[in-house]
Amino acid sequence: MRFSRSLIPTLKEEPVDAQVVSHRLMLRAGMIRSLGAGIYTWLPLGLRVLRKVEKIVRQEMDRAGAQEVLMPAVQPGELWQESGRWEQYGKELLRFVDRHERQFCFGPTHEEVIADLVRREIRSYRQLPANFYQIQTKFRDEIRPRFGIMRGREFLMKDAYSFDLDVTGLDVSYQTMYAAYQRIFQRCGLAFRAVEADTGSIGGASSHEFHVLAESGEDVIVSCDQCDYAANLEKAVAGEGATHDTEPLLSLQRSATPGQKSIEAVTRFLNITAQRLVKSILVEAAGQPLLLLLRGDRELNLIKAAAALGVPQVTLPDPERAARLANVAMGYLGPMNSHLPILADWELRTARNFACGANEEGWHLQHVNWERDVPTPTFVDLRNVEAGEPCPRCAGGHLLRHQGIEVGHVFKLGDKYSQAMGVRVLNDQGVEQTLIMGCYGIGVSRIVAATIEQHHDQKGILWPPALAPFHVEVLLLNPRDNAEGAAADALYQQLLAAGIEVLLDDRDERVGVKFKDADLLGCPWRVLVGGRSFKEGVVEIQSRDGTRLERVAIADAMEHIAGLVR
RNA sequence: CGGGGUGUAGCGCAGCCUGGUAGCGCAUCGGCUUUGGGAGCCGAGGGCCGGAGGUUCGAAUCCUCUCGCCCCGACCA
Numbered sequence: 001m002r003f004s005r006s007l008i009p010t011l012k013e014e015p016v017d018a019q020v021v022s023h024r025l026m027l028r029a030g031m032i033r034s035l036g037a038g039i040y041t042w043l044p045l046g047l048r049v050l051r052k053v054e055k056i057v058r059q060e061m062d063r064a065g066a067q068e069v070l071m072p073a074v075q076p077g078e079l080w081q082e083s084g085r086w087e088q089y090g091k092e093l094l095r096f097v098d099r100h101e102r103q104f105c106f107g108p109t110h111e112e113v114i115a116d117l118v119r120r121e122i123r124s125y126r127q128l129p130a131n132f133y134q135i136q137t138k139f140r141d142e143i144r145p146r147f148g149i150m151r152g153r154e155f156l157m158k159d160a161y162s163f164d165l166d167v168t169g170l171d172v173s174y175q176t177m178y179a180a181y182q183r184i185f186q187r188c189g190l191a192f193r194a195v196e197a198d199t200g201s202i203g204g205a206s207s208h209e210f211h212v213l214a215e216s217g218e219d220v221i222v223s224c225d226q227c228d229y230a231a232n233l234e235k236a237v238a239g240e241g242a243t244h245d246t247e248p249l250l251s252l253q254r255s256a257t258p259g260q261k262s263i264e265a266v267t268r269f270l271n272i273t274a275q276r277l278v279k280s281i282l283v284e285a286a287g288q289p290l291l292l293l294l295r296g297d298r299e300l301n302l303i304k305a306a307a308a309l310g311v312p313q314v315t316l317p318d319p320e321r322a323a324r325l326a327n328v329a330m331g332y333l334g335p336m337n338s339h340l341p342i343l344a345d346w347e348l349r350t351a352r353n354f355a356c357g358a359n360e361e362g363w364h365l366q367h368v369n370w371e372r373d374v375p376t377p378t379f380v381d382l383r384n385v386e387a388g389e390p391c392p393r394c395a396g397g398h399l400l401r402h403q404g405i406e407v408g409h410v411f412k413l414g415d416k417y418s419q420a421m422g423v424r425v426l427n428d429q430g431v432e433q434t435l436i437m438g439c440y441g442i443g444v445s446r447i448v449a450a451t452i453e454q455h456h457d458q459k460g461i462l463w464p465p466a467l468a469p470f471h472v473e474v475l476l477l478n479p480r481d482n483a484e485g486a487a488a489d490a491l492y493q494q495l496l497a498a499g500i501e502v503l504l505d506d507r508d509e510r511v512g513v514k515f516k517d518a519d520l521l522g523c524p525w526r527v528l529v530g531g532r533s534f535k536e537g538v539v540e541i542q543s544r545d546g547t548r549l550e551r552v553a554i555a556d557a558m559e560h561i562a563g564l565v566r
Numbered sequence: 567c568g569g570g571g572u573g574u575a576g577c578g579c580a581g582c583c584u585g586g587u588a589g590c591g592c593a594u595c596g597g598c599u600u601u602g603g604g605a606g607c608c609g610a611g612g613g614c615c616g617g618a619g620g621u622u623c624g625a626a627u628c629c630u631c632u633c634g635c636c637c638c639g640a641c642c643a
Contacts, residue, residue: 012592012604013578017636037635091567092641108642143567143641157643209643218642302640315640406643443643477602512603519603531602 003505008045010517020216022452023148025461029520038145038153048469053447056187057158064180066131066160071113077103079112083420094141106139111417114161119423125165133160149449156445162438170436177440181408189464195221196231206412211404214453221404226397234303239390250353250367257364261331263296278356280333282322285311289325293344299384308380332357335374345382405450413437461522462544470503471565473523475514477530484530494558
């Protein structure tokens, strides 16, 4: 491609609205332009990268035995009513009506459509197992789109759906996809981690997420420094920590704590550690208020709470509402003599002589003990794990926390959709049997952004070779010099003929501009044709990461570059 | 959806308080010079000041309403 004939609108200035590196660099490198909140046009350079990701994904899905299809982006509302998700999905589902007033939505995912296809077309167990995938534009009307391509509303996704006769078959399909995902992210040149994940609203038995490790990641993932345990923070659990259950029971004490409402204030005022103080958090689950108890220094995990209570969602009411439901000022909530149902974090089962709110404004209690003072509640895991806690799987391991960008997700769905939508085949006994589904997503466009988050420096992008828009960029230093121009052009043609993807910067610009833009675009190799080296009959070949710089005779340049690129 | 901010040339911004010819930098176009890390000089084009109402002799500026975008909190590839 010739730079002078291409739309690669690079920006010298930092885009003010872009908050993360990938968004800034994608705008500056002329890869994308915004059309509205969370929707983007992919310009030629960006599209080349997107296509490379697609190609890798497609190859590995095909290799894993999945069959490519392309389903409609626009889906009838009826299908969603059948699965029950028309009501469940909420505002994220973009809905509209056609001229006949029939309901439609723009697909955020395709379980219904594929289930409908399979129930019509697959009749026999002999056609199983089957796995269908597509690479398609999805739309999710995100509450707050941000970070450019990382969290757009419209995005490109690969979604695959497996169908098996039983859960044993599903296990095999799942493992096959899991392995394919590892290959995909490896081939993209990404540092990533597969983690155990919460199954969330889609429901189902088991689930793993694939995260690209990057500081700007919105997700927190936890892993063990010794074994291969890794999980999303929403799901991660810690091993047993130290307990203090040998302490003698002290007698209950009421302490005045006027105006002391926060954990920090109360611990300072009473001169106790936050581990000693039990905090009581009022939440609502399915419209019912209840108290959750946690050690003072821990973070509540609402997803775990929802899972423990068996409700879809647990919410934190605003302070006024909470005070009204609890019948006591915020800051003084406690389990003793509370009229509310109580659920306590697992860690508190060995707590002794702890402090907590007295359910009376201006008072806390100390040396509280289970059974004697408060009926022993149910203990379940309710909190986020912290870095440094013991690993739940191995002896001696400790947990680390990292930031990650979720780029893939594999799910064992079970029969949730196949049951609701009647996806059945005849088994070898001639009996109808409901199929077991798995679903597997990859954020294709998000991979592009995540790659940049992981591979950039002050000057611009450093593409992993597999995803680079071009293998090599040839810089023609003096386009008005006929000899240099001819040499650059000849090299460009040779490279093209050798099947090497090359961008020729033949613009009538000063060298400084070309260097800056080449840094920004981030092709792995850069070749300088012209200037002082040209007079010596050589071209300079530089790696974008600055680790290699070679001078090669012009006549040998093509062969040499081909060797580097392969 | 709640809270905060912001819409003026392709991009980044000033002007608004205190109403009176719409400006600056970059980019674009033409010319000359320059040419190994975002050039210099000369000249030129480009604006329904987000939109609609209102106040006023007169509105980018004041008032009301609206729409877009961005940022902070609950979801997801």
